[in-house]
Amino acid sequence: GVRCIVSKEDELSNLLPAVQHAHNNSQHFSPRIEALIKTAGYGRRGLRALTGREVYVVRLYLSGLTINEIAQRLNRSKKTISSQKVAAMYKLGLRCDIELLRYGMEAGLTDA
CATH class of the missing domain: 1.10.10.10 (Winged helix-like DNA-binding domain superfamily/Winged helix DNA-binding domain)
Incomplete structure (x- = not known):
């Protein structure tokens, strides 16, 4: 499954931590992706x-x-x-x- 996500708009310096987390099979989202996740909204129908x-x-x-x-x-x-x-x-x-x-x-x- 998806464990790490970075944006192509992220700084290059965000790529190495993502690769390290992926190698360790741990979750990582770049700061830009974290911000998008936190501000995303959705309906309540469930x-x-x-x-x-x-x-x-x-x-x-x-x-x-x-x-x-x-x-x-x-x-x-x-x-x-x-x-x-x-x-x-x-x-x-x-x-x-x-x-x-x-x-x-x-x-x-x-x-x-």
Whole structure:
């Protein structure tokens, strides 16, 4: 799964700590990503608004799998998996993957 995230807009000095944390299999977010996570907001409808398949796709995505890998694993098209992820984000009021990551962490959908 995803353990370390840096932004391409981060200073180069933020890259070495991320690599060290990844090597040690520990979690690390660059300062820019930390700020985005803290300021991200989302709706309050919760997981009950999602179908079982949407929850499963989100869990797989948050574990570090790509849309392509999820599609292969579930024997579905990339478009179907992408649509299920987008539908889940819409129902939760999430606008970007950073918000999805934050929600997933708070809802216990990820090990991160």
